[in-house]
Amino acid sequence: MMQKININDQGFWLLTKGSNIHLINHQLPKGNAEDFAVQGKSGMIIGYIENQPLWLVEELDDERAYFSLRDQLYLPEELFYLLCRGVELNHFFNTHQFCGKCGSKMQIAEDEWAVQCRNESCHYRTYPVICPSIIVAVRRDDHILLANHVRHKGGIYTTIAGFVEVGETFEQAVAREVFEETGIKVKNIRYVGSQPWAFPNSQMVGFLADYESGEICLQEEEIHDAKWFAYNQPLPELPPKGTIALKLIEQTLELCKQSAGSIR
Numbered sequence: 155m156m157q158k159i160n161i162n163d164q165g166f167w168l169l170t171k172g173s174n175i176h177l178i179n180h181q182l183p184k185g186n187a188e189d190f191a192v193q194g195k196s197g198m199i200i201g202y203i204e205n206q207p208l209w210l211v212e213e214l215d216d217e218r219a220y221f222s223l224r225d226q227l228y229l230p231e232e233l234f235y236l237l238c239r240g241v242e243l244n245h246f247f248n249t250h251q252f253c254g255k256c257g258s259k260m261q262i263a264e265d266e267w268a269v270q271c272r273n274e275s276c277h278y279r280t281y282p283v284i285c286p287s288i289i290v291a292v293r294r295d296d297h298i299l300l301a302n303h304v305r306h307k308g309g310i311y312t313t314i315a316g317f318v319e320v321g322e323t324f325e326q327a328v329a330r331e332v333f334e335e336t337g338i339k340v341k342n343i344r345y346v347g348s349q350p351w352a353f354p355n356s357q358m359v360g361f362l363a364d365y366e367s368g369e370i371c372l373q374e375e376e377i378h379d380a381k382w383f384a385y386n387q388p389l390p391e392l393p394p395k396g397t398i399a400l401k402l403i404e405q406t407l408e409l410c411k412q413s414a415g416s417i418r
């Protein structure tokens with residue numbers, strides 16, 4: 155619930171600007187509201203760290219130092235995901251100021267994470283928008299399929315990812331995205347795990363899959379390059395530690411190794 159922050163409220167303080175968060179010496183500010191001049195602002199408790207409340211403070215037009223949440227992937231998983239929650243809620247509140255049904259002003263709900271229409275005869279509620287996006291590592295014997303995406307400025311090679319379309323299963327989305335982006339057909343699609351991804355509001359749903367058929371054919375608007383990499387040859391630059399992409403790649407490389415072992 156959003157409330158006015160009191161001078162003696164205490165805990166950890168999450169101040170966000172888009173996908174950037176305020177840090178002091180690489181740490182979340184911790185202490186009394188007064189220490190960080192957030193008393194009188196609106197805030198809500200969105201979780202607990204070391205038994206201390208984590209306060210999400212309304213986005214401020216201030217001169218504090220903000221840093222990209224992407225650069226905090228080294229943090230313990232649970233903490234990183236709590237920060238994702240804050241960034242995603244802030245994005246949601248900022249982009250849902252008016253009712254999608256009647257156009258009246260929305261307000262933040264009292265009893266759950268939602269916004270509610272102020273119009274008495276409407277009261278329509280909207281919940282935080284989370285966009286499911288599949289992500290998949292594809293294996294062909296002892297090789298892994300990795301792609302250099304147009305959105306990556308550097309030379310990183312990673313897994314295939316893409317948003318789930320309305321009216322399709324996650325597994326269908328996996329098969330469709332791999333085929334669209336690389337021309338490869340996959341089989342044996344299995345779920346591995348998920349990851350909140352606050353850029354701005356994706357929910358990564360991670361899979362492994364095996365090669366079925368086809369030759370690499372790039373979707374050039376999205377993919378610069380895609381190749382099969384042997385697990386025991388030098389690999390390209392991979393995504394950073396903490397990403398589900400890297401986890402899927404590591405698991406697949408292990409399977410490549412096992413597959414090479416079983417051939418011999």
Ligand SMILES: NC(=O)C1=CN([C@@H]2O[C@H](COP(=O)(O)OP(=O)(O)OC[C@H]3O[C@@H](n4cnc5c(N)ncnc54)[C@H](O)[C@@H]3O)[C@@H](O)[C@H]2O)C=CC1
Nearest residue numbers: 285287289315316317349351353356358376397398399400
């Ligand atoms: N955490 C991780 O390890 C990784 C996360 N990702 C994330 O996966 C997500 C999807 O990857 P892409 O290849 O970009 O998706 P994509 O292959 O579906 O292409 C992006 C395009 O999909 C359309 N689209 C459909 N629904 C959308 C939605 N809800 N939000 C934004 N665009 C939507 C837009 O036209 C957009 O240009 C991205 O947010 C990316 O940051 C990607 C790789 C690794």
Ligand SMILES: [Mg+2]
Nearest residue numbers: 314315316376
């Ligand atoms: Mg994609």
Ligand SMILES: [Zn+2]
Nearest residue numbers: 253256271276
């Ligand atoms: Zn309304």
